[in-house]
Amino acid sequence: MINILIAASVGLLVSILLTPYLIRVFSRQGFGQEIREEGPQGHKSKRGTPTMGGVAIIIAMVAGYFVAHLITWLTGSGSGAPSASGLLVLFLSVALGVVGFLDDFIKIRRQRNLGLNKTAKTVGQLVVAVVFAILVLQFPDSNGLTPASQSLSYVRDIALITLPVIVFIPFCFIVISGWSNAVNFTDGLDGLAGGAAAMVLATYVVISFWQGRVSCTSLVQAACYHVRDPFDLAVVAAAAAGACVGFLWWNAAPAKIFMGDTGSLALGGLVAGLSMTTRTELLAIVIGGLFMVEMISVVAQIAVFRTTRRRLFRMAPFHHHFELAGWAETTVIIRFWLLSAICCMFGLGLFYSEQLGAGG
Template sequence: MRQILFSAMIALAVSITLTPLLIKLFTRRKVGQEIRADGPASHQAKRGTPTMGGIAILVGMWAGYLGAHLIGIRHDAEGISVSGLLVLGLATALGVVGFLDDFIKIRKQRNLGLTATGKYVGQLAAAVVFGILALRYPASGLTPGSRHMSYVRDVETISFGVVGFLLVVSFLVVAWSNAVNITDGLDGLAAGSMSFALGAYVIITFWQYTNACATTPGAGCYNVRDPLDLALVCAAGTGACVGFLWWNAAPAKIFMGDTGSLALGGLLAGLSITTRTELLTAVVGALFFAEILSVLLQIVVFRTTRNRLFKMAPFHHHFELSKWAETTVIIRFWLLAGIASAVGLMLFYGEYLAAIG
């Protein structure tokens, strides 16, 4: 438990300290966000706000994770694991894809960075490498990833081959990274919402650690490799998001950009796979799921009826155009993210009670 607290505290301290330095650096170099012309008119005032703040989130996550392990050495804590490195590696790889996207936007001074094909290639490459490595490095009969579909634990009746597993991983990585990316459209919305989701995963992974089949065999135990180390990853992610949110809250002094949003989406996807909670993540991250679903519904409805389901998608802009204040939309969406995380935790614990009952 001490390691988890250290991980969160170090990540928060690094993120909240590094972010203002990035603000000064990017302001001096005029590294500013371009705003889409068809967005809400109120957003045009944000043009030129420093972006690529996701760098602080990534640095904070790695600092929290590695720092907690350095401190833990003195207390005979568990060492760095393959699972933790894989999840952080996936987040970092997607952060690099997002950085390239942000850099092109800034360099060409437009709201379009990488082409859709270029972005998908980067996301899929990261997903495939992660998927291949996740099926390697067995310990006590467990690999970081599983070929079974999972809800709160593996569903033994639904199994994939290697190719099927890689397809599922690719879908999850692309879906979650784009979902968080789409949600990152209002000041602090993605960072605040992700803090709730990752906070829920701190509890989930720590519970899996205290009830692991390897150490506490019995009804309801969990076959997850390295759950404690994954808890450190979750805590570091939570702390880094909160530290960044201090500067990203409305009115934002910096945006995370695709550097941050793609990385955080990859983090959520990686956690869903390594914790065997792929379907549960749709509940814990229901806000992100709803945001990307609103875009898909808008496209389908418009192409079939030539009418728009929402005034603008993703649907947080719909409420802005319905005369809700931006801060009102943000706070209410945070509340929805918190409720979704709480419901996810209740479902997780409910399944445990059913398993031991």
């Protein structure tokens, strides 16, 4: 528990102190956000706001995780050694953050809201996903558990749906690209993605901690959580949640800095990695329901327009539809935060009810 509190505190402090420094540096370098020409008119004033603030989130998350382990080692309260699961989830998040950083940097250099083309971004996500998919099935512990399994999971592995490796790898790519794009689509209003991500990550702190507390030796086998490193995954999630809250101090409306694709892809990868290593891929769809709705709104808008030449929404992603309908930006943000909180609470309720049903 101490590890989790340390990770969250360090993540928060590093993020809240580092972000204003990045604002000054990026402003001097001219690293300003470019705005979509077809976007809401109220967003035009945001042009030039420093972007790539996701750098602060990534640094704070990594710092929180390793400082927590260092303090544990120095105080002798544990081995202090990072786990395979924790390191792999961090790798996934940071690697996707690098892809997002390249996308942001190209946008800045070209001074338009188009960075990496779709093919280049997809290739970047594919390479990261394949490496993660291969590594996440390695490193078994003393019980033979690897960081992730080839079975589809809800709260536990669904043994009837076990994927061969040749199918598991593309499945990982779908999950990782889906979540990273979903968070990326949501990052369109000041603080929207950061606030929602903080809630989802806090939910995963609770889930991972609960999984670590439930011992298979004291419960019926059906109630066991076969997760390799649940407590360490809680540390990762706590460090990232703290980093998001610290960044939100500067990113909340009116934003002084945007996270950019650097932050949104990193956070999406983090959610994807946590869902696979905690064996909750299907439950994550509920917990991150806001991100899912935002992504579905984009897919539906494109599908309907290409089929009928009509728009399903005034504008996609979904949050812009309400802006164009006359809602104030802060109203959209707060109501969407509330929707995210409801999804997280509902997801926790499903998680706990499944445990009760399993005999816990």
